[in-house]
Amino acid sequence: MKTLIVTDQKQDWPFETAGAAVLTARRYFEEPESGFEGSVRVLNLCRTGRYQGRGYYVSLLAEARGQRPLPEARTVEDLKSQACVQALSVQVEPLVHETLHHDESERFELDVYFGQDPAQRHQAIAEQLFANVRAPLLRALFGRAAGRWRLDAVQAIGLADIPAQHRAFLLEATKEFLAEGSSAARPPSGDRRPRLAILRNPDEPHKPSNEQALQRLVRAAPLVGLEAELIGPDALDRLPEFDALFNRASPEVSGVVYEFVRRAEALGMPVVDDPRSILKCLNKVYMHELMSRHRIAQPHTLIVHRGNLDQVVPTLGLPCVLKLPDSGFGLDVVKIESEDALQHEAERFFQVSELIVAQEWLPTGFDWRVGVYDGRPLFVAKYFMAPGHWKVNQVTAGQRLIEGRTEAMAVGEAPAQVIAMAVRAANLIGRGLYGVDLKQVEDRVYLIEVNCNPNLDAGNEDQVLGEALYREVLGVFARRIAERRGGTAVPSTA
Incomplete structure (x- = not known):
């Protein structure tokens, strides 16, 4: 399997690494796919904290190209979920209580590089964190209350966050990683009729199903052996009462709907929309990469960053269409009829996303x-x-x-x-x-x-x-x- 190490800046990784090619994120965005044929693993060492930032797109595009990113885009978003961190805290608590010894303060910070502790004092915790959160570079924050340590936060960090004194250790940890070649099912619910939760948000302006359609779903449920109930965004704690979730509220990667579907999947229940589909479908950059790879015809398209904005008009002509990657209901999809309009709208979009989409006018x-x-x-x-x-x-x-x-x-x-x-x-x-x-x-x-x-x-x-x-x-x-x-x-x- 080929390995790519992707960094924010060229100088972030000045090492020769046997068995791996090193690219900047910008070059990775632009590199023709033909250069990385076959099975490819992508070690994303960029900062991934910003949704639709450079690091986020490295993982997302790797998935679109059929490669195996570490971390996955889904992992990046899960780490921003307090519920996800709480679940991880419960999982690691016995080991933390047994092995974490730190008397200097009530706070403790542990860096983890490919499952290894650079201080070499808490290796067991580092290994368990990496096993549960598959991100190359992690920073775990612990707090002590009533004499017991607990995990308060976990962050995926980038090379720029690594102290200089840890760089040699990181290189060795990476070499070792390169050299190395579940959610529990929900208990049976007896003979009762399975229950389907239909999530809707009565307050959103652009609903994916009108009220009559929602009522038809509820009425049709007994005909297929189900019991359906409409629930709202305040019912997250009720999810374990149900056997499946059907989302009829507009999803956002960072919003409450995504938390619903992520938790439903963690509970082992069938869920539509599933978290992976949301991440993939809500990003037009991913969509273009995936469909291009499988040779599905699309309008002539250019993935735009600040460095190639001047190529839009020569490539696509005017008018053309400019899109924010996660726009919906036609929002933030604009028709461009002049170069001034292109500059203005692109700058507005770049405030939100590292990459945007330009497409020919059809x-x-x-x-x-x-x-x-x-x-x-x-x-x-x-x-x-x-x-x-x-x-x-x-x-x-x-x-x-x-x-x-x-x-x-x-x-x-x-x-x-x-x-x-x-x-x-x-x-x-x-x-x-x-x-x-x-x-x-x-x-x-x-x-x-x-x-x-x-x-x-x-x-x-x-x-x-x-x-x-x-x-x-x-x-x-x-x-x-x-x-x-x-x-x-x-x-x-x-």
Whole structure:
């Protein structure tokens, strides 16, 4: 297996490392994939603390390129979750109580480099932390209360955070690592009908399911052997009461919805949207890398950083489209018609993200939306542009959403290449529920993006299937719960 060591700056790693190539993050973003063919492990030694920062994108793009990053993008985000840190604290508490001896103060800081303690005083704790948090460089913070030490925080750090006196030790720890070649299932719940939590947020302005659709889900649940309940963002502590989670609230990587799905997965329950799908689908840079790698046609696209902004107009022409990687509902997706506008909008986006997306302008009267669920097409519709606008959704200054009309059709009535491309793209993400957006220009079809948490609205996406749409969605949950129980609860087919 090839190994890449990725750093923020070239001078951060001045060592010769047998068996590994060293790249800066900027070069890693730009390096052609053909240079790293085969099985590749990426040791991301950049700072990863900022969401959509340089280090975050190294891990995210490594996953998109089929490589194995350490840490994974999901690990980076999990370390920002207090619930995740608390769970880790409980896990390491016996070892900490037994082996941590530090009388100089009530606070203690432990650095961990590939599972090794540079002070060589708390090696057992270092190994356990690395086994649970697969990040190359960690900093654990402990506090003492009532005579007992506890883990208060864990951070993934970068090379810039390593003291100079530790650099030689880090090099040896890295060499040793290179030389080296679970969540518990939830207990059975007896013969009771499995319970599905449907998470919704009544206060969000742009809901993925209207109230009528949510009620249809609740009514359809008994038909597939489930009991469904609508819950809100204040019900996180109730998750263990349920057997599965269906998210119908708009996800954000750093928000409460992500905490719901992450905790549901940790409990061992089927969950849609799953955390990996959220991380992948909410980032258009990842999406472009993944789809390009699998040769799925997309509009001509340029991944933009501050160093290549001047290439946008010569490459794509004007007008073009500029996108913030995690934009949704058409927010922070702007049409660029002049170089001044490009400079202005790009600078605004760079305040948020190290990388942004520029794409050629492909005007169409509608976008295809294919719902793909559990690897199969569920529904297909034409999303027409909002009246007088170039996007399907127009958000006014007052945050009012103006949508174009939706025209659903049977899957068999849609062009075969539209369905085939949508299913192939969605299956590269996972087995969840995805809304695949495509544009058709004459006989050519282009993938725009794969969305997690797609709209399921009564009167729109269910125009063809009606109530059967909701039974199809819930039936997958029933099957997955039954499989989780080892076949002890087979859902009704009524």
